[in-house]
Amino acid sequence: xxxxxHRAWGEPGRLDPTGVVVGSDEAAAAEISRxxxxxxxxxxxxxxxxxxxxxxxxxxxxxxxxxAGSTRFPIDLGVATIDxxxxxxxxxxxxxxxxxxxxxxxxxxxxxLGPWDLGPKAHPNDGLLDISDADLSWSDKLAARRRAVxxxxxxxxSIAVRRTASFATDFDPxxxxxxxxxxxxxVRHLELRVEPDAFTVxx
Numbered sequence: 001x002x003x004x005x006h007r008a009w010g011e012p013g014r015l016d017p018t019g020v021v022v023g024s025d026e027a028a029a030a031e032i033s034r035x036x037x038x039x040x041x042x043x044x045x046x047x048x049x050x051x052x053x054x055x056x057x058x059x060x061x062x063x064x065x066x067x068a069g070s071t072r073f074p075i076d077l078g079v080a081t082i083d084x085x086x087x088x089x090x091x092x093x094x095x096x097x098x099x100x101x102x103x104x105x106x107x108x109x110x111x112x113l114g115p116w117d118l119g120p121k122a123h124p125n126d127g128l129l130d131i132s133d134a135d136l137s138w139s140d141k142l143a144a145r146r147r148a149v150x151x152x153x154x155x156x157x158s159i160a161v162r163r164t165a166s167f168a169t170d171f172d173p174x175x176x177x178x179x180x181x182x183x184x185x186x187v188r189h190l191e192l193r194v195e196p197d198a199f200t201v202x203x
Contacts, residue, residue: 010072051112052075078195083188085185092107092113096175129163
């Protein structure tokens with residue numbers, strides 16, 4: 001069940017013996033993709049790094065530090081259909097052209113993309129993706145880039161935003177699609193959907 005207002009989210013718990021430990025969003029998506037190809041359930045995943053990990057409150061404790069405990073979170077899975085091929089993702093989708101020219105499209109399941117807070121209202125268990133879509137001038141791009149570190153680039157009159165469980169759009173000219181930080185393919189037609197409560201993450 002996706003999160004509801006005034007309801008606790010997550011519960012104390014450790015990784016199941018059949019679960020996997022990974023250090024990045026890309027690696028988490030790869031484990032899920034491997035399970036789906038094999039017809040197996042999505043694995044429980046313990047995250048030790050990445051943007052979803054950061055969104056869930058993960059932090060580097062330093063050498064010699066001990067964690068007080070771990071928490072299990074139900075997480076939505078994003079699926080990007082790129083020109084007919086399905087690709088799962090756990091944190092975000094970015095579509096852009098080389099050198100960041102022209103249109104920039106972002107769909108956030110997590111709050112962060114690298115150093116940027118591109119989804120200040122995004123939640124990985126609300127059944128929605130937070131989408132930002134813009135074709136800004138260079139000066140506006142530079143200003144938005146600076147403000148994106150703190151999530152204050154939104155609202156912006158030239159950035160179209162929406163929160164939705166599914167979305168489709170075309171890119172002309174084609175864009176470069178990055179899923180969870182990994183360049184996947186050039187894309188002309190992109191479809192996005194959310195699979196609620198698709199897997200469990202331990203942080």
